[in-house]
Amino acid sequence: MTSYDYLIIGGGQVADDAARALREHDAVGTIGIVSSDEDAPYTRPALTKKLWIDPDFGEDSVPLNTAEDTGADLRVRTVVTAIDPPAKQVELEGGERIDYGKLLLATGSEPRRLDGPEDERIIHFRSFADYRTLRHLMTDGARAVVVGGGYIGAEVAASLSLNGAHVTLVFPDDVLGASQFPPSIAERYQKLFTDHGVELRPGRRAEALTVQDDADVGVTLDDGTAVGGDIVVVGLGAEPRLDLARQAGLKVSEGVVVDEHLRTSDPSIWAAGDIIEYPDAILGVTRIEHVDHARESGAAAGRSMTGSDATYEHTPYFYSMVYGVRWEAVGTLDPSLETLEVHHDTAHSVVYYLDDHGRPVGVLMWQIDGARDAARTVIADAITDRDLLRGSIG
Incomplete structure (x- = not known):
């Protein structure tokens, strides 16, 4: 029976960053990646942006070269049908079983x-x-x-x-x-x-x-x-793939529930990316589906699996870009909340989304570069002074 020190279910961005962190902190541990995708891990944001608008960015720029760079054993077009936590095994479609020492769930989302x-x-x-x-x-x-x-x-x-x-x-x-x-x-x-x-x-x-x-x-x-x-x-969004976690008896709410180390309710199983409900250091318990979170949580899970005591303290940002116009955001973007708009000119704006106490719970940065940390600070410090908010991000 095949056995790995570290086994990752899912072949997206999380798997890539987790495998790199595992290899960085454990030079000899065996890594397996099992993915239902037909392709090795790749950069997903390029599929709707750079591949269409940047003539110097071709399809050969999309793969992340995960297996080559980390030595991971990668299987694509391979479906995991069950996890057996007591036996520390996963079962594949067709009945094959794989042993694991530590397991990472990185199953991502399914399009609606x-x-x-x-x-x-x-x-x-x-x-x-x-x-x-x-x-x-x-x-x-x-x-x-x-x-x-x-x-x-x-x-x-x-x-x-x-x-x-x-x-x-x-x-x-x-x-x-x-x-x-x-x-x-x-x-x-x-x-x-x-x-x-x-x-x-x-x-x-x-x-x-x-x-x-x-x-x-x-x-x-x-x-x-x-x-x-x-x-x-x-393009109607996606739903997190939670069936494997539920079948394995893991604690699941809006997502797979993990602690600050991204460990699930089973001490040998971690989870990261789209599927997790985690205690964000600034936003509180949340689930988010963007690539910044996939990268950072994947790396954090990899470090944790090798024994690091460091917690996942990164508050993700998310972004989009159309027609050369880029916006970024941290927190909740809900226009039904009270908003404070700061328009620096006709092209550059900041919008603060405020809760019932006037505290910012989200920040939109429209064509504003280099302000993610400032946005995180505004939310973390619960700044309610409007004049102070107006001058916080320029």
Whole structure:
């Protein structure tokens, strides 16, 4: 039976950073990575951004070279069906079992799907393989229907429009970005898309996928209308993959519950990335799905698995970029909260999201560089003085 000192379930960004930390702190321990993805670990943010807009960043820049750099034994297209904590084994599809000394759950998230037929031209966008399929289908003048106004949907819509597609973007908000940004910023954000020719279908939800033989693929909307095109890209967010953790009897709430060392309720099992509910040093108990958290929590879990007493104290930031405009944020972006907006000029702004006591619980930095630590400090210090807040981030 195959056995590893350290076994990682999942082959994304978490696995890469965890394997590197494991190797840095344990030069001889054996590392196994089991991934259901068809590709070795890769940088996911590039799939909706750099690969479409940076001619010097090609597909060969996407792999992270995890196995080559760490000596990990990597298996792709391999599904773990069960964890047996008492035996310290995992079972693979087909019945093979693998022993582990210490286990890291890094199973990530599964894209939300729309009901309807399967078709190559309909992509629930998440993986490197999805990118390759979309790139293959993309021709100049292609008609693309993009469903969802969040990170994936907006970034894909922007990238496709910059690559010659005629894009229709379907989203439930009345103004694009209104579920995160105050009206002044949401309107500015939406204008980026209309200025680049994206056709918007605001205030609508896609209910089902449609295929018309060899003609259009499309979606039926909640008002009964239909939108068709050559390609449909669904970007409706993702759900954490928690089934393995639940089956193993681990404590699970909104995510896999871990302590400040990222250890689960089983002392031989750690978890990191999208799937964890963890005690953030500033934000309190939280779950977050962005790449900064994947990287930092993966590295922290790797260190912890080798015996480090250091705690995971990093408060992640998240970001997006469309049409060359980048925004970053820390904490909660909820425009139903009271907001304090500081507009330095027509292009650069900071928005503070305040709780019922006037304390900042989130900070949006619109085209503001190098201010993540300042944003973390503002939240950690619970600054309520409006004048002091206005001058905190410039």
